[in-house]
Amino acid sequence: AQSVAQPEDQVNVAEGNPLTVKCTYSVSGNPYLFWYVQYPNRGLQFLLKYITGDNLVKGSYGFEAEFNKSQTSFHLKKPSALVSDSALYFCAVRDPNQGGKLIFGQGTELSVKP
Amino acid sequence: SAVISQKPSRDICQRGTSLTIQCQVDSQVTMMFWYRQQPGQSLTLIATANQGSEATYESGFVIDKFPISRPNLTFSTLTVSNMSPEDSSIYLCSVITPGEKLFFGSGTQLSVL
Numbered sequence: 001a002q003s004v005a006q007p008e009d010q011v012n013v014a015e016g017n018p019l020t021v022k023c024t025y026s027v028s029g030n031p032y033l034f035w036y037v038q039y040p041n042r043g044l045q046f047l048l049k050y051i052t053g054d055n056l057v058k059g060s061y062g063f064e065a066e067f068n069k070s071q072t073s074f075h076l077k078k079p080s081a082l083v084s085d086s087a088l089y090f091c092a093v094r095d096p097n098q099g100g101k102l103i104f105g106q107g108t109e110l111s112v113k114p
Numbered sequence: 115s116a117v118i119s120q121k122p123s124r125d126i127c128q129r130g131t132s133l134t135i136q137c138q139v140d141s142q143v144t145m146m147f148w149y150r151q152q153p154g155q156s157l158t159l160i161a162t163a164n165q166g167s168e169a170t171y172e173s174g175f176v177i178d179k180f181p182i183s184r185p186n187l188t189f190s191t192l193t194v195s196n197m198s199p200e201d202s203s204i205y206l207c208s209v210i211t212p213g214e215k216l217f218f219g220s221g222t223q224l225s226v227l
Contacts (some may be wrong), residue, residue: 011186034216037216042220042221043120043206043218043219043220044157044206044218046215046216046217046218046219049215073203090156090157092216094216099145099162099170100145100147100162100181100210100216101147101159101172102159102216103159103205104156104157104158104159105156106155106156107156
């Protein structure tokens, strides 16, 4: 069965420092992987995706993620965090052999302090 | 990209009533989905809305409780029937574009008293 794990409920970083939000997955075959961000009282915004190709994927707002097949991970990263990056981040996986549905991780609350 | 208009954005409803949520997309999309996000939790897929046929429901969700319509490739509705306080959640529609990007509507925040 497909699953996604975000091992950290919350990540705290200081503004200007690099940030990492972790995600591991379990799916048969080659997964499609996604990161979404949710700001308070707003819907989900697409950040980036990995389907195939270069393992390092660059997305919106300076975020990037690295696909690591051997570790079944897709960690979200940003070299220099901003206070405005504070939000709830969701990792999601899609098994293309099972239609278009996404399986979401439980979410990680990112807090960036000035 | 796809622009999704979802309404209502929020509603407060009485127990036992029903609410229909609308999702309008600015372009034709093959796949549309409905998700639920319960307070403090992640998103769970309710069903895939199929154009011209019955929706495909995930385990734990049934058509009598969450009837879905999809009359064309740009529009879908989700009805939350016979509501109880446990149905208080954010409901989101989602679409997949030809470029394999998944977009979400802004969500409907439902509170059931």
